[in-house]
Amino acid sequence: MTKTLNYPKFTLKEKASQEEIDFFNQYGFIHYTRFITPEHAAKVAAAIDVKSDEIVAKQLDKINGIPIKFGIDEHGKKVVQRFPYTSWHVNEVAALYDDPRLKSLEVFLPNTKYPKRIGLKEKDGVVANHYFNAQESGYKQLGWHTDVAREFALGGKMYTMLNVGIYLTNSGPVNGGLRAIPGTHKDGSFKVLFRKTQVLDTSEDPNEVMIEAEAGDLCVHDGRVWHRVAMSPHQGALSHRRVMYVAYLCGPADERHENSKTPFYHRFLGLAK
Ligand SMILES: O=C(O)CCC(=O)C(=O)O
Numbered sequence: 646m647t648k649t650l651n652y653p654k655f656t657l658k659e660k661a662s663q664e665e666i667d668f669f670n671q672y673g674f675i676h677y678t679r680f681i682t683p684e685h686a687a688k689v690a691a692a693i694d695v696k697s698d699e700i701v702a703k704q705l706d707k708i709n710g711i712p713i714k715f716g717i718d719e720h721g722k723k724v725v726q727r728f729p730y731t732s733w734h735v736n737e738v739a740a741l742y743d744d745p746r747l748k749s750l751e752v753f754l755p756n757t758k759y760p761k762r763i764g765l766k767e768k769d770g771v772v773a774n775h776y777f778n779a780q781e782s783g784y785k786q787l788g789w790h791t792d793v794a795r796e797f798a799l800g801g802k803m804y805t806m807l808n809v810g811i812y813l814t815n816s817g818p819v820n821g822g823l824r825a826i827p828g829t830h831k832d833g834s835f836k837v838l839f840r841k842t843q844v845l846d847t848s849e850d851p852n853e854v855m856i857e858a859e860a861g862d863l864c865v866h867d868g869r870v871w872h873r874v875a876m877s878p879h880q881g882a883l884s885h886r887r888v889m890y891v892a893y894l895c896g897p898a899d900e901r902h903e904n905s906k907t908p909f910y911h912r913f914l915g916l917a918k
């Protein structure tokens with residue numbers, strides 16, 4: 646059974662407190678409640694849906710070289726389930742990342758010779774994930790992985806990164822929920838890469854904890870922490886889970902554009918169903 650770690654939750658302000666820093670350093674993740682209201686989160690989700698319908702109608706399959714994942718929901722409707730570079734296409738999404746409170750997260754990254762920045766134009770940009778459990782869902786779950794492994798696959802050195810998630814729906818055991826192994830960001834790089842089989846391993850881990858969140862919450866994890874998204878035990882309506890992620894980076898710039906090639910790690914991510 647997945648453990649429920651009774652961890653403290655915080656409120657995002659323009660400067661992180663020592664308690665937040667200590668918590669993050671120990672566990673490799675941190676949970677801020679109500680970054681935006683649940684009503685605001687629902688509006689953002691609706692704006693993404695409008696664009697997602699356009700993408701389906703236009704039969705786009707990639708944005709800036711990053712594959713779009715599709716699936717068919719319980720109503721027989723084709724929907725986007727992994728939407729990269731959302732902030733380029735949806736103003737309501739872009740506006741969220743202008744929030745000055747996000748700068749307080751920089752303290753969780755090491756100082757390097759590169760600027761710390763939110764990767765709106767790098768990697769996969771802001772990715773809007775929409776998981777559900779239906780016969781023809783293209784994304785029911787996501788197996789164990791570390792986000793920095795993608796960096797490594799992109800060519801060499803691993804720079805620490807944060808993955809910043811904004812929840813658009815509630816998330817917990819009903820719709821799958823995020824599971825993480827706290828503290829694994831402190832393992833050496835070998836374990837960060839090879840503790841488990843990246844993406845393909847979807848089995849429960851005795852040390853995993855569930856991160857239960859509400860629509861509008863913001864959760865950050867260190868890109869070296871092992872995590873997975875479990876499949877919902879329900880089918881259809883109850884199983885929908887939506888969350889947006891973007892990387893907070895401190896490595897060399899890697900801006901993508903319309904003609905960018907598809908990175909190799911997407912062959913791997915394509916295996917997640
Ligand atoms: O959906 C989530 O909460 C996690 C997604 C994730 O780990 C990823 O896209 O790398």
Ligand SMILES: [Fe+2]
Binds near residue numbers: 790792
């Ligand atoms: Fe991840």
